[in-house]
Each structure stands twice: as C-alpha cells, then as structure tokens.
Amino acid sequence: MPGHKRQPSIELLEFMGVVKENGNEQASLPPMFTPLSYDYVLVAKTIDDQERQAFKKQTEYIEELKKKNFKVTKIIDDHLVFYGIQGPKDIFQKYRYLLKVSDACNWSSYQNSVPLSTRIRVVHFILNHTPIHSGESLRDLMKAKVFEAKFCLHEKKRQKELKESWARWTACLQGQPITAVRNYFGEKVALYFLWLGWYTFLLIPPALIGIFVFLYGLSYFNSSPLIQEVCESNRVMCPLCDTGCKVWKLSETCSYAK
Numbered sequence: 001m002p003g004h005k006r007q008p009s010i011e012l013l014e015f016m017g018v019v020k021e022n023g024n025e026q027a028s029l030p031p032m033f034t035p036l037s038y039d040y041v042l043v044a045k046t047i048d049d050q051e052r053q054a055f056k057k058q059t060e061y062i063e064e065l066k067k068k069n070f071k072v073t074k075i076i077d078d079h080l081v082f083y084g085i086q087g088p089k090d091i092f093q094k095y096r097y098l099l100k101v102s103d104a105c106n107w108s109s110y111q112n113s114v115p116l117s118t119r120i121r122v123v124h125f126i127l128n129h130t131p132i133h134s135g136e137s138l139r140d141l142m143k144a145k146v147f148e149a150k151f152c153l154h155e156k157k158r159q160k161e162l163k164e165s166w167a168r169w170t171a172c173l174q175g176q177p178i179t180a181v182r183n184y185f186g187e188k189v190a191l192y193f194l195w196l197g198w199y200t201f202l203l204i205p206p207a208l209i210g211i212f213v214f215l216y217g218l219s220y221f222n223s224s225p226l227i228q229e230v231c232e233s234n235r236v237m238c239p240l241c242d243t244g245c246k247v248w249k250l251s252e253t254c255s256y257a258k
Helices: 008-016 053-067 089-102 116-128 138-143 156-165 178-185 187-202 204-219 225-231 250-257
Strands: 040-045 071-077 080-086 149-151
Touching (some): 008 187, 053 071, 178 187, 225 250
C-alpha cells in the first residue's frame, strides 16, 4: 500500500518550524477495538419506580443501542446512572470501507486505523439518529430529562503526551505536533491551531521591524529636532479660554511632545 501523499504546504510549514512532525503517526494511532474504554457516556438520574414513563424510555433507548450491537455498561453511583457506550467493530470497518470507496485515489495504509476523534464523531452521529418507538431521538430525550448529560471520555495517556509535546511553555519554540492534535481533537481543532501557528509565524517580521523602529526612536529621543523645538522654546501662547485663563509657554507641553 503506497504511503499517504503529503501536501507541499505541509512541507513548507514543517521547514519553517510551524509543525514538527512528518504528518504520519500510524504507529501511535489507537487500535480498531479498545475493550477497556468507552466512546460515549450517557448520564441519567436513578428512577426507583419502573412504571414511570422516563424509566421506560430510558430502557427502550438503551435496548435500541444494543440491537445495533453497541456494548453498554451500566454503572450506578448514588443518585446517578452512567451508561458507558462502546461502538461495535463492524461500524468502524464499514466507515473505513466507505471512505476507501469514496476516495480510492488518495487511500493509504495510514487510514486503516480510526483516530479517537473520528470514533467519537461516528458514535455521536449514530446516537443522535437512533429513535425509540415514539419517534423521540436522543436530543428529545435530553430535553425531556430522560437523560441528564452526555459526554465522551478523555484518554489520560494521550493527554499526557500532548501536554509534554504541545501544551507547555517550553514547547512554544517548537513546531506543533499537528497530526497528534488532529487524531485526538479532530480536524477542526487541528486546522484552527495550524492556522494560528502560521499566523503567529507571519507576525515575526513586522514584530522585528517594530522593535527596530522603537529602538531607533529611543536612541534619538533626546536629540529629536521636533522635541527640542518644543522643549527649548520661549514662545508665549495665548490663553486657552476667554476669561480667567493666563498665557502659557509652549515649553510647558514638553512632556506631551515627548
């Protein structure tokens, strides 16, 4: 399988130091199936009365997910119930197949693995398009307080790696590991920080010019003809008002001129 074709713009950014990796992190991508983690978590309040309508809808929605081969783990903590949801392997295999068919010319072995951000987006889409018998979707169930919250989990190992290589002051002078950011946060976040890094890089030339102009002005500050003309002037100026104001000297505005 041929390698992924790199864009000349990425080559340029890497040469300038905006990014510091080669755009291929296949070795560090997550496996297709991770049995010890959850792609999504739903939170609901504990309902003792099983005849209540909210409990029935909650149970029905979870059963609809199980029909789609989602693995659902129920965890009860005080007055809350957490449903850990993990998408089945065949869903991501189907996603890779459709991606390969739609873009066969640019397909590479790099795309054989599914990044964490892509897994979450796929599961998020399916959860929001899984209705119960009444036609209510997850968004409707959230509004009806059948479920209290929904969120995805962070990966502590990935967070630690990004903190070491990206989210620290000592990494400011290094290029951004943009592929690692993309795999964890998704394309939109990666594209934003890539643009921000390029924009900051473009500010370096005007910043250097501004520093030069500032130092030049500072070195000729006291010898400036304009400042000397004001500060050493004996010219008397007219009063600033019609009554009650005195005449004043132009040299009194020396500090303002400086």
